[in-house]
Amino acid sequence: MKLKAPERVTFNKSGFCPGCGHGVAGRLIAEVAEEMGLADKLITTVDVACGSLHLEDWHFDTVMAAHGRTLVTAIGLKKVRKDNPVLAYYGDGAGYAIGMAETIHAGLRNDNVIAIVVNNAIYGMTGGQMAPTTLPGQKTTSSPYGKDAARFGKPFRIEDAYSGFDIGYLARGALVGAANINRAKKMIRKAFEKHMNNQGLCYVELLSPCPTNWNLAPLKAKDFLLDEMTKHFPLGEFKGGDAK
Amino acid sequence: MEKNRTDVTRCKGCGYCVAECPKQAISFGDHMNAKGYLTIVVDQEKCIRCGSCYRVCPDYVFEIL
Ligand SMILES: Cc1ncc(C[n+]2csc(CCOP(=O)(O)OP(=O)(O)O)c2C)c(N)n1
Ligand code: SF4
Ligand code: SF4
Ligand code: SF4
Ligand SMILES: [Mg+2]
Numbered sequence: 001m002k003l004k005a006p007e008r009v010t011f012n013k014s015g016f017c018p019g020c021g022h023g024v025a026g027r028l029i030a031e032v033a034e035e036m037g038l039a040d041k042l043i044t045t046v047d048v049a050c051g052s053l054h055l056e057d058w059h060f061d062t063v064m065a066a067h068g069r070t071l072v073t074a075i076g077l078k079k080v081r082k083d084n085p086v087l088a089y090y091g092d093g094a095g096y097a098i099g100m101a102e103t104i105h106a107g108l109r110n111d112n113v114i115a116i117v118v119n120n121a122i123y124g125m126t127g128g129q130m131a132p133t134t135l136p137g138q139k140t141t142s143s144p145y146g147k148d149a150a151r152f153g154k155p156f157r158i159e160d161a162y163s164g165f166d167i168g169y170l171a172r173g174a175l176v177g178a179a180n181i182n183r184a185k186k187m188i189r190k191a192f193e194k195h196m197n198n199q200g201l202c203y204v205e206l207l208s209p210c211p212t213n214w215n216l217a218p219l220k221a222k223d224f225l226l227d228e229m230t231k232h233f234p235l236g237e238f239k240g241g242d243a244k
Numbered sequence: 245m246e247k248n249r250t251d252v253t254r255c256k257g258c259g260y261c262v263a264e265c266p267k268q269a270i271s272f273g274d275h276m277n278a279k280g281y282l283t284i285v286v287d288q289e290k291c292i293r294c295g296s297c298y299r300v301c302p303d304y305v306f307e308i309l
Contacts, residue, residue: 001293001294001295001308002308002309003295003298003306003307003308004307004308005298005304005307009304010304013253013254013303014302014303016302017256018256018257018258018281019256019258019259019260019302020302021302022302023301023302023303023304024300024301024302027304176260176300177264177300178264178295178296178299178300181299181300182299211258217259218258218259218260219258219259219260219263222260222263
C-alpha cells in the first residue's frame with residue numbers, strides 16, 4: 001500500500017517534542033481533509049498552547065485564538081463562512097479549565113463546528129501543571145505529591161458533561177499504536193462528514209502522550225496512556241456513532 | 245528494492261516505529277541527525293509495506309512506496 005503524508009503537513013518540520021501526539025493529530029486532520037477534497041476550504045483555529053505550533057507546520061487558513069477561546073472563535077468564523085468547514089483545535093487545559101464555559105455552551109447550543117481536543121492530562125506548554133483531566137495520583141509540577149482527587153476532583157469526562165446534550169458527534173480516540181490511530185482517523189472522518197451535513201457540534205477527543213511533562217520516555221508514555229489514561233477515559237463513540 | 249523511503253532529518257528518535265513494526269525491520273542505527281537525535285534505519289528486505297510505521301510516526305519520516 002502506498003502511503004505519503006500530505007504536502008501541507010510535510011513542507012516544514014514540527015517543533016513538538018519527541019513522541020508528542022500533536023504531530024499525529026495534525027497528519028490525520030490533513031489526510032481526512034485531503035481525501036474529502038476540503039483541504040483548501042478548511043479553516044482552523046488553534047489555541048495558545050502546544051497545539052499552536054501547528055501554525056508553522058500545517059497549511060490551512062488558521063486563526064490563533066486566545067487560550068481557551070479556540071472553540072468560540074471557530075463558532076464565530078462558521079457564522080460568517082457558512083460554506084467552509086471550520087475546525088477548532090485545542091488541548092484539555094483550554095477546553096476543560098479556562099474554556100469550560102465555551103465547551104458547555106457550544107454543547108448546549110449544538111454549534112455547527114468540528115472540535116478536535118488533544119487530551120494529554122496536563123498543561124503541556126506551560127510546563128506540565130495539573131489540569132482537570134489529570135489522573136488521581138498523577139504527579140505534575142503543581143501536584144508534586146500526586147493529584148488528590150478528593151480535593152481536586154476526578155478526571156473530567158466530556159461524555160458525562162455532554163450526556164444530556166444532543167450534539168452531532170462525540171468520540172474519543174488515542175494517538176498511539178497503529179490500530180488506535182486508524183480508528184482515530186475514522187472518528188475524524190465521521191466528524192468532517194457530519195459537519196458537512198450541518199449536524200452540529202462534531203467533537204473528537206484524542207488521548208495524546210506528553211513524554212516531556214509526564215517525565216517518561218516516549219515508549220513509557222505510550223504505555224501510561226494505554227494502561228492508565230484509558231481507565232479514566234474510555235475510547236469509543238458516545239454520540240452519533242454507528243453503535244447507536 | 246526500496247519499499248519504505250525515510251527522511252531521517254525529521255526523526256526525533258522516539259522509538260514508536262521500532263516498537264510497532266511487525267517484522268522487526270526497523271532499528272536505531274549510528275547516524276545522528278542535525279537536531280542531535282539518533283535515527284532509525286529500515287531493513288528493506290524485511291519490510292512488508294504494512295504502513296504501521298507511517299501511522300505511528302509523529303514526525304512523518306516514512307513514505308511507503
Ligand atoms: C489567558 C491565558 N491564560 C493562561 C495562559 C497560559 N497557558 C498557555 S498554554 C496553557 C495550558 C495548555 O494546556 P492545554 O490546553 O492542555 O494544551 P497543551 O499544551 O497541553 O497541548 C496555559 C495555562 C495563556 N496563554 N493565556
Ligand atoms: S510539552 Fe508535551 S504536548 Fe507540548 S510539544 Fe512537548 S510533548 Fe507535546
Ligand atoms: S511498513 Fe510495516 S513492515 Fe515495513 S518497516 Fe514499516 S512497520 Fe515495518
Ligand atoms: S516514529 Fe518517527 S520520529 Fe519516532 S523513531 Fe520512528 S522515525 Fe523517528
Ligand atoms: Mg494538555
